[in-house]
Amino acid sequence: MSAAAVLAVVVGAAAAKGELTGDPKAGEAIYARCFACHALAYNRTGPKHCGLLGRRAGSVAGFEYSAAMKRANWVWNRQTLDRFLADPLKAVPGTTMGYAGVKDRQERADLIAYIEQAGRSEVCRAR
Amino acid sequence: MSSRIQSPDASLSLASDAPNLETRRSFLGKSGLVLSGAAVALLAGRDVLAKGNRPAGSDVNVLNSALGAELEAIAAYQVGAESGLLQKPVLNLAVTFQGHHKEHADVLTKTIIKLGGQPVSAKEKYTFPVETLKTQSDVLRFAAMLEKGAVSAYLGAVPVFENRDLAKAAASILGDEAMHWAILRNALGDAPVPAAFMS
Numbered sequence: 584m585s586a587a588a589v590l591a592v593v594v595g596a597a598a599a600k601g602e603l604t605g606d607p608k609a610g611e612a613i614y615a616r617c618f619a620c621h622a623l624a625y626n627r628t629g630p631k632h633c634g635l636l637g638r639r640a641g642s643v644a645g646f647e648y649s650a651a652m653k654r655a656n657w658v659w660n661r662q663t664l665d666r667f668l669a670d671p672l673k674a675v676p677g678t679t680m681g682y683a684g685v686k687d688r689q690e691r692a693d694l695i696a697y698i699e700q701a702g703r704s705e706v707c708r709a710r
Numbered sequence: 711m712s713s714r715i716q717s718p719d720a721s722l723s724l725a726s727d728a729p730n731l732e733t734r735r736s737f738l739g740k741s742g743l744v745l746s747g748a749a750v751a752l753l754a755g756r757d758v759l760a761k762g763n764r765p766a767g768s769d770v771n772v773l774n775s776a777l778g779a780e781l782e783a784i785a786a787y788q789v790g791a792e793s794g795l796l797q798k799p800v801l802n803l804a805v806t807f808q809g810h811h812k813e814h815a816d817v818l819t820k821t822i823i824k825l826g827g828q829p830v831s832a833k834e835k836y837t838f839p840v841e842t843l844k845t846q847s848d849v850l851r852f853a854a855m856l857e858k859g860a861v862s863a864y865l866g867a868v869p870v871f872e873n874r875d876l877a878k879a880a881a882s883i884l885g886d887e888a889m890h891w892a893i894l895r896n897a898l899g900d901a902p903v904p905a906a907f908m909s
Contacts, residue, residue, distance in 0.1 A: 613909075615855070615858055615859065615862070616859065616862035616863075616866070616909060617859065617862075618855050618856060618858060618859025618862075619779045619856065619859030619860040619862065619863035620775065620778075620779055620859070620863060622837075622839075625837040626837070627779075627782060627836075627837070628775060628778040628779045628782060649771070672768060672870055676768075677768075677771070678771075679771050679774065679775050680775065681768070681771050681772025681773075681774075681775045681776070681866075681867050681870055682775075682863065682866035682867065682870070683866045683867070683868075683869045683870050684866070
């Protein structure tokens, strides 16, 4: 199957599940909102984002998570990230991420697409 | 690869414009023009206690997240000030902004304690991408990035406070961070206020 066909299948599957297609470039601009606490490659007030997709919540070595996040038993994927980013304090009550959330669905999709793409970047591959 | 640096002593010893800062604070204090973020937040704390309410744990969590970011910002400005890359008057600007972050951290700490919480401490070490900071512009862009993030963080915090006075205090700090961001952008030759709304 060609790359275009694979992409069509993926996009089609996402659309069928009601997911929006994210634009990583738009997501990169939205990621600037995270800079007070997060970086891709290293822990800050919040944990690093390299390797986020597929990672169990509360599992970055050396980062001190809230008890709530450690108990959450989530694995970060597009769906769980979308749910968390929409309203972190509601999704994981007790999280230390005191942030109202990214309320716009398309912005969340863009942000997640950027984090996904950045996870394959040289910055993250070097970690 | 990012380098780890020692957390700085919370000192304004590098503040070559300390007398000017003192003069400014004295003027503002005497003029009665400023109800500081400290006053707002501490008043909020008294208000909560006076009502006999136990403060919502989430408020303390939000304040502690803000405190953690402020402590990191203090350390970041220390790195900038000690980098040897900043020339006056930009160096003075950085030290002044660091002083604001120290004031924010101080009031957040006191407010968390007043609300019965345990304030986070400065980390022994912070990680900054110092290998990318080669020029004054690099340092300014890094600082601007942090300040923009801080504006967004406070913007995201304001609506989640249970106590509206704490939201007001956070908005007061947000305004200060936004001014830092605009002035840093201006120093870089960028449009100081690139949009009508922040997000």
